[in-house]
Amino acid sequence: MTEILAKSFLGNTLSSWGVAAGVALATLLLLWMLRNLVKKRLAALAESTETVVDDLVVAILEGTRPGFLFIVALWGGSRALQLNPRVQGMTNFVFIIVVVIQIGLWATTALMKWLSIVREEKSGQGEALTWLSGIEWVGKILIWSVVLLMALENLGVDITGLAAGLGIGGIAVALAAQSILGDLFAAFSIYIDQPFVIGDYLVVGSYNGTVEKIGMKTTRLRSLTGEQLVFSNSDLVGSRIQNFGRLEERRAAFSVGVTYDTPTAKVEKIPGIIQDVVESQDHVRFDRSHFKEFGDSALIVETVYYVLLPAYQTKMDIQQAINLDLKRRFEAEGIEFAFPTQMIFVESVGSESSQT
DSSP, X not given: OHHHHTOEETTEEHHHHHXXXXXXXXXHHXXXXXXXXXXXXXXXXXXXXXXXXXXXXXXXXXXXXXXXXXXXXXXXXXXXXXXXXXXXXXXXXXXXXXXXXXXXXXXXXXXXHHHHHHHHHTTTOGGGGTHHHHHHHHHHHHHHHHHHHHHHHHTTOOXXXXXXXXXXXXXXXXXXXXXXXXXXXXXXXXXXXXXXXXXXXXXXXXXXXXXXXXXXXXXXXXXXXXXXXXXXXXXXXXXXXXXXXXXOSEEXXXXXXXXXXXXXXXXXXXXXXXXXXXXXXXXXXXXXXXXXXXOSSXXXXXXXXXXXXXXXXXXXXXXXXXXXXXXXXXXXXXXXXXXXXXXXXXOOOOOOOOXX
16 A cells, blocks of 8 residues: 555655645635635624625625635645646646636625615615716726736736836827717716716706716717707716706796786785785795886786795696686786786877968
C-alpha cells in the first residue's frame, strides 16, 4: 500500500493527490455548511427586523453560485500539490476570473434586491417607474466595468495605459456625440431630480400632454388631441415646465355682472349669496367674493375659491354646479345678470328759417 501511495503522477505522489482531494472536499463542505448556516440565521433575523442590511446579505448568500464554491475548493486543494508553473498559472487564472465574476454577481444581486425593496415601498408611485430603472441601468454598467478592470489588473494587465487610451477615445467619442451625451446626462438628471414622472401632465411652451415614457435620449408625451409629442431630454430639462401632475389643489376665479339698475341693498347681498353657494359644494375652500368694479355695462362681482382635488374635470363639475345654483338664487332674489348693452341718446335740433 505504501508503495502505491508513493507512486508519482504529474509530479505528485498519490498520497499528495489524496491530501489535495481531502482538502478540496473539506473546503467545499465547510463553505457549503457555512453558507447555509449564515443564510438561515440571517433569514430568521431579517423577518424580525426592518433593516435592509440583513436582507441584502441574505440575497448575496443566495446569489453565491455552487460552481464558485466548487472552484474555490479545487483551488484550495491545489495548494497541497507541487504543480508545474504553467499549470499553477492556469489554476490561478481560473480562480481569479471566477472570484471576480462572483464579486460582480454579488454586487448585482445586492443592487437588484435593494431596488426591489424600494419598489415595494414606492408601489403605485410614478417615481418607481422612472429613476429606479435609471439607477439599475447605470449601476449594472458601473459594477461590471469595475469587475472588468479588477480582472485585468489581477491578470497582470497594465490598466493605466488602457485607462489613458479609453480616456482619449472617450474624448473623441464625446466630441462626436455631444447631443447624444447631453440627452443621456439630462436623462440622469430627470431620474435623480424627478421634475416629473410617468403619468404627470406637463405644459412645455405651447405643447402639453401626459408623460408616457422617459427614455435615455427622449421623453414622450401624449397630447389631449391624441398625437405623441417627442422631446429630447436636454431640451426638456432646459425648458420651463408646468407640471400639473404635482398639483394639490386648483385655484378657481370667476366674475358675474349684474345690471346697473340693481338696488344697492341687493348688490350688498350678492357676495354672501355667492359664498353660501360655493361653500355648499364638496371639496371646496372658499377664499373671497367682492364687488370689484363698475364695468362698462355691469356691476362686477369677483369670486375666488379653491378646489381641493387636482382633477380638472372635478373643477369644471364644481363650477357648473355653482353657476346653476347662482342662477336659481339670483332668480329667486330678483337680481338680473347683465349683458353688453349700449344706450344711445338722440337729440333733435330744430331748424331756423331766415326771412329776407
